[in-house]
Amino acid sequence: MLRFVVRRLLQAVPTLLVLSILLFAWLRSLPGGPATAMLGDKATPAKIAQLNQVLGLDQPIYLQYLRFLRRVLTGDFGNSLVSGDPVVEEIGRAFPATIELSVVALIIAVGLGIPLGYLAARYRGRMLDNVTVVGTLVGVAVPVFFLGYLLKYVFANTLGWFPPSGRQAVDIDATHVTGFFVLDGMMTGEWDAAWDALVHLVLPGLALATIPLAVIVRITRASVLDVVNEDYVRTANAKGLAPGTIRGRHVLRNALLPVSTTIGLQTGLLLAGAVLTEKVFNWGGLGSLLAEGIDRKDYPRLQALILLAAFVYVVVNLLVDISYAIIDPRVRVR
Amino acid sequence: MTSLLNIRRRRVDELAETAEGGTSLTVDALRRMARNPVAIIGAVIVAVFVLLALFAPWIAPEDPYTPFQVLKDQLRADSIPGPQPGFPLGSDEFGRDFLSRLIVGAQQSLVVGVMATLIGLAVGMVIGGLAGALGGWVDTLLMRLTDIMLSVPSLLLAISIAALARHPSQWTVIIAVAMVSVPIFARLLRGSMLAQRASDHVLAATALGVRRRTIVFRHMLPNSVGPVIVQATLTLATSIIDAAALSFLGLGDPDPARAEWGLMLGNAQRYLDVRPELAFYPAVAIIVVALGFTLLGESMREALDPKNRR
Numbered sequence: 001m002l003r004f005v006v007r008r009l010l011q012a013v014p015t016l017l018v019l020s021i022l023l024f025a026w027l028r029s030l031p032g033g034p035a036t037a038m039l040g041d042k043a044t045p046a047k048i049a050q051l052n053q054v055l056g057l058d059q060p061i062y063l064q065y066l067r068f069l070r071r072v073l074t075g076d077f078g079n080s081l082v083s084g085d086p087v088v089e090e091i092g093r094a095f096p097a098t099i100e101l102s103v104v105a106l107i108i109a110v111g112l113g114i115p116l117g118y119l120a121a122r123y124r125g126r127m128l129d130n131v132t133v134v135g136t137l138v139g140v141a142v143p144v145f146f147l148g149y150l151l152k153y154v155f156a157n158t159l160g161w162f163p164p165s166g167r168q169a170v171d172i173d174a175t176h177v178t179g180f181f182v183l184d185g186m187m188t189g190e191w192d193a194a195w196d197a198l199v200h201l202v203l204p205g206l207a208l209a210t211i212p213l214a215v216i217v218r219i220t221r222a223s224v225l226d227v228v229n230e231d232y233v234r235t236a237n238a239k240g241l242a243p244g245t246i247r248g249r250h251v252l253r254n255a256l257l258p259v260s261t262t263i264g265l266q267t268g269l270l271l272a273g274a275v276l277t278e279k280v281f282n283w284g285g286l287g288s289l290l291a292e293g294i295d296r297k298d299y300p301r302l303q304a305l306i307l308l309a310a311f312v313y314v315v316v317n318l319l320v321d322i323s324y325a326i327i328d329p330r331v332r333v334r
Numbered sequence: 335m336t337s338l339l340n341i342r343r344r345r346v347d348e349l350a351e352t353a354e355g356g357t358s359l360t361v362d363a364l365r366r367m368a369r370n371p372v373a374i375i376g377a378v379i380v381a382v383f384v385l386l387a388l389f390a391p392w393i394a395p396e397d398p399y400t401p402f403q404v405l406k407d408q409l410r411a412d413s414i415p416g417p418q419p420g421f422p423l424g425s426d427e428f429g430r431d432f433l434s435r436l437i438v439g440a441q442q443s444l445v446v447g448v449m450a451t452l453i454g455l456a457v458g459m460v461i462g463g464l465a466g467a468l469g470g471w472v473d474t475l476l477m478r479l480t481d482i483m484l485s486v487p488s489l490l491l492a493i494s495i496a497a498l499a500r501h502p503s504q505w506t507v508i509i510a511v512a513m514v515s516v517p518i519f520a521r522l523l524r525g526s527m528l529a530q531r532a533s534d535h536v537l538a539a540t541a542l543g544v545r546r547r548t549i550v551f552r553h554m555l556p557n558s559v560g561p562v563i564v565q566a567t568l569t570l571a572t573s574i575i576d577a578a579a580l581s582f583l584g585l586g587d588p589d590p591a592r593a594e595w596g597l598m599l600g601n602a603q604r605y606l607d608v609r610p611e612l613a614f615y616p617a618v619a620i621i622v623v624a625l626g627f628t629l630l631g632e633s634m635r636e637a638l639d640p641k642n643r644r
Contacts, residue, residue: 018482029498137632141624143575145582146599146617153610272489276579294497294583306494310486 024068077304082296087304096180097285102270104201105208113213117220139214144273148207148280162203165282204281208273212266219262223255264320271309363637373633379626387444394434398593401429435593442594450573453512458519466527467550480517488514496585504587511576515569526558560638567631571624595620
């Protein structure tokens, strides 16, 4: 087991290294070069030359890369062009917002997706199944940001059930300890603040959850249908096990293996979807930072965010692989 | 001796073609699709969309690019004129005919979707084909490369590529969206070519001393493209959606005259309180077309799956 974990960890290192080379190349090929990109439109030639020297752009390319790598490893991504603050601090402030939103979306997607997919497979070809399958197809075809607007328009602007944007009402005096607003409210005993933050999470959480939900339903359904036809399920049936036992222990448990991999892959969708959802709901998380960064051509910020996203994605999939090996011993052998 | 070998070679070539299905599998799959209502719905949507796109300039009732004085006169900061005689869907934010722009938008969206898919397909097939045909270190190297491309969430990859452009244009969007699908096509083609390599008809051809190029192009490739074609159909849907997302984020063509659904949807967000229809119609158009391609692709996958052969 330990050998598997170590091997899998070592495999992630070259991926991240090559990624850093690509990111370095990306930064070098930005319009006007990194110095212009970092200083923005108002850069004077003198300032550019100065920054080029500071960044070591007059040195050989491999030295430049090593410097870049050192800066990345020490978390020095420079200052944001928009706010002037260090990019790392900005990201630290926005991080909890995105994680909170993503976790809620993932809970919705997994909590609804696995039961729905299972039921669709169990009642294959019936009404519930057909509706579910069509629903998943439509779910994937809807652009996330349009769904966000639609939810906002119907449930916030027209019906007024939910707040249209933001993470918490401005008039609530909430203490923020961790930056996760729901958690903060619960920790400090400010239940009204926690509730308010939760209500704010509903619409963006739903918008963000749609695509992962559709994917999880489809994979669960397909995987259950696969497992049902396996020999061991027939054996279990033949020896007269209770249907409930077969469903729980033989079918569902084995069917969930591919689903767990899919959930890992969904983090990528969540990160990307967060960019669009946060823009719609004015969320103030990493996605908002990215959207604003694109608008204002804030390259130091974009660079840090892209590397962070890739890092999170690689790490999450690493964790999924490891948990997979724990659930299914067959994986460890390969 | 050589002539005998040639005859046998030719026979194996023929056998390999008929044995693994060649036309018969395709015909079989088409027949199954024709019986599947889902496939028919998908095909009809796609056909209508393509026809609309091809003949857009003749179908559109008005000029989609020039503002009309009648409509411009009714434009206010807090209202955009709705449906009226001559303009069934009303005006857009500049006083242009909204219906005509939607119809011409079909053309632009088809161009973006098809070009992005074709470029992704071409690059992905070259990479996957090389990896699958040569194997060894070439395979390892190319697959590591696709792993890395896959390690960046797709939309973020598209964003970082689009951000490189000095002057954002339609082509930035197309190339950014195309690059996202490259690793997927590459992995798919490689995977199914590896499966072909291990199959009996390829083994037979190798044993008879058929040249590697012939084996690759006549025996392996034609039998491997099925999943790739399915994926391409599905990619058409995601390409159109991804392109819309890039436009929404402001990475698309900055030219407000261009009528493209994603761009229209992106621009309409500013007028959501004034006239939500401006966002609604392009969005529905995107959803329906994406759904059409998805249905077609999914039913193709189902029809080509040997497990479903009846």
